[in-house]
Amino acid sequence: MSSRRGETVLLPLGAGALLILAWHLAVRWTGTSVFPSPLSVGRGIVDLARKGTLGRYSWDSLRRVAWGYGLALTLGIPIGALLGWRAGAARAVNPVIQFLRPISPLAWIPVAIVLFGVKDAAAIFLIFLASLFPIVVATANGVRGVPSMYSNAGRNFGLSGYRLLSRVVLPAALPEILTGLRIALGVAWIVVVAAEMIAVDSGLGYLVIDSRNAGKRYDLVVAAMLTIGIIGLLLNSLVQRVSRLRAVRWGFREES
Amino acid sequence: MIPAEKTVPRRTKVEIRGLHMTFRTDESEVRVLEDIDLDVREGEFVCILGPSGCGKSTLLNIVAGFLPPTAGGVRIDGSVVRGPDPRRIFVFQERGVFPWLTVEGNIGFGLGAMSREERERRVAHYVALVGLDGFENAYPHELSGGMKQRVEVARALAVNPDVLYLDEPFGALDSITRLVMRSELLRIWHAERKTILFVTHDIEESVQLADRVVVMSARPARIRRIVDIDLAHPRDLSSRRYLELRDGIFEEIGLAHRI
Numbered sequence: 371m372s373s374r375r376g377e378t379v380l381l382p383l384g385a386g387a388l389l390i391l392a393w394h395l396a397v398r399w400t401g402t403s404v405f406p407s408p409l410s411v412g413r414g415i416v417d418l419a420r421k422g423t424l425g426r427y428s429w430d431s432l433r434r435v436a437w438g439y440g441l442a443l444t445l446g447i448p449i450g451a452l453l454g455w456r457a458g459a460a461r462a463v464n465p466v467i468q469f470l471r472p473i474s475p476l477a478w479i480p481v482a483i484v485l486f487g488v489k490d491a492a493a494i495f496l497i498f499l500a501s502l503f504p505i506v507v508a509t510a511n512g513v514r515g516v517p518s519m520y521s522n523a524g525r526n527f528g529l530s531g532y533r534l535l536s537r538v539v540l541p542a543a544l545p546e547i548l549t550g551l552r553i554a555l556g557v558a559w560i561v562v563v564a565a566e567m568i569a570v571d572s573g574l575g576y577l578v579i580d581s582r583n584a585g586k587r588y589d590l591v592v593a594a595m596l597t598i599g600i601i602g603l604l605l606n607s608l609v610q611r612v613s614r615l616r617a618v619r620w621g622f623r624e625e626s
Numbered sequence: 627m628i629p630a631e632k633t634v635p636r637r638t639k640v641e642i643r644g645l646h647m648t649f650r651t652d653e654s655e656v657r658v659l660e661d662i663d664l665d666v667r668e669g670e671f672v673c674i675l676g677p678s679g680c681g682k683s684t685l686l687n688i689v690a691g692f693l694p695p696t697a698g699g700v701r702i703d704g705s706v707v708r709g710p711d712p713r714r715i716f717v718f719q720e721r722g723v724f725p726w727l728t729v730e731g732n733i734g735f736g737l738g739a740m741s742r743e744e745r746e747r748r749v750a751h752y753v754a755l756v757g758l759d760g761f762e763n764a765y766p767h768e769l770s771g772g773m774k775q776r777v778e779v780a781r782a783l784a785v786n787p788d789v790l791y792l793d794e795p796f797g798a799l800d801s802i803t804r805l806v807m808r809s810e811l812l813r814i815w816h817a818e819r820k821t822i823l824f825v826t827h828d829i830e831e832s833v834q835l836a837d838r839v840v841v842m843s844a845r846p847a848r849i850r851r852i853v854d855i856d857l858a859h860p861r862d863l864s865s866r867r868y869l870e871l872r873d874g875i876f877e878e879i880g881l882a883h884r885i
Contacts (some may be wrong), residue, residue: 620725
């Protein structure tokens with residue numbers, strides 16, 4: 371147990387330390403005056419944190435993700451469930467989804483700005499779009515893939531329609547839906563940064579682009595990047611924790 | 627309800643008449659069941675025995691109302707079967723326990739309309755009946771195959787159905803667990819007096835369990851013969867009569883009883 375813990379905690383920490391060391395040495399040996407060393411990035415983070423910029427911008431980014439992702443979740447799960455449940459609906463809508471899916475969410479940025487202006491709503495709209503598709507597709511696949519013996523058992527106990535869906539089909543599809551939610555959250559966090567670079571003037575993405583534009587502060591650029599990475603990591607482990615709940619763990623056995 | 631005496635002729639519970647089933651795809655047509663006629667009496671334990679893939683599971687699915695037959699029909703208590711019904715519960719061969727619910731959640735699944743106390747009482751009763759005390763809060767993936775099968779049987783019994791359909795329920799269990807589960811099922815059958823239709827490809831299993839064994843042919847399945855198993859429970863598996871009946875079925879199916 372303790373050696374397992376050592377492997378899961380110490381090894382990645384060691385790898386991270388080596389990476390930072392390599393970064394430090396690379397900056398020293400090349401004598402670059404543009405790219406910051408780990409130390410100056412650390413000072414940059416402390417600086418930003420003290421001024422309150424880091425907290426405020428992180429909060430702005432997280433708030434946008436919460437809205438966009440929350441909307442995608444509340445719309446995406448019912449839409450996906452309908453598509454998985456009714457073969458006719460899937461046949462009608464699938465071509466549209468398959469057509470829209472390969473369009474990068476970033477290509478929607480001009481559309482979002484036209485529709486919503488340089489405001490929160492534009493960023494939220496982009497996050498919503500980007501996370502909607504993985505959620506819809508995973509939910510539809512999950513619902514469609516529910517073994518017929520589960521739905522037959524549900525019908526045998528007198529369930530049909532909405533009650534069959536909510537008591538049997540959705541719980542059976544939940545592991546796959548959760549996988550979709552996890553992918554969608556990762557995508558949402560990637561898209562919020564891109565959206566903030568263009569569509570708004572706050573948030574971590576804005577911090578990256580603003581630090582560069584206002585005086586080429588690459589230490590702050592990298593500080594913002596690190597913050598983005600750390601928050602992304604935390605979000606992912608949060609969703610992973612949900613997958614370990616006992617009621618859904620059966621569906622993730624190959625991972626544990 | 628007062629359990630009927632075995633000697634009294636009991637009324638017909640399940641009536642299968644002129645049943646045909648053909649699966650059609652664009653290119654081909656597979657005849658699965660042909661001209662099945664069968665009456666099952668109330669409280670009777672009937673095994674449907676046939677080689678793998680002969681269509682006996684299809685027959686059970688039709689009787690349970692999951693599949694409409696191509697021709698003919700099924701009546702239960704005189705009324706035509708048009709779909710599944712909580713009075714008749716199907717126990718699946720692939721172990722259909724719900725993995726997202728605990729043992730208690732599974733067993734209480736069909737009791738939604740009951741008051742909470744009544745439901746808890748029923749669940750506790752059936753947990754005890756199938757010997758799962760102490761595992762009420764376990765999830766199926768934490769249980770062995772035999773325990774999962776018990777959960778499914780208890781979930782079926784908890785809604786107090788008249789009829790149980792069992793589709794090779796013990797097929798995936800090891801041979802020792804299988805024997806234990808058979809005697810458990812008989813014990814429960816004696817205690818609860820259900821009508822049971824039990825599909826199996828295991829000759830010994832059918833002779834150990836059933837009042838009557840319905841021997842099916844290979845596809846398209848017809849009924850070859852119906853064998854009365856005139857042995858009292860508990861059955862002595864080395865008695866002459868048991869071996870006679872078993873070997874008779876082996877011969878009927880055309881298997882040499884030697885390896």
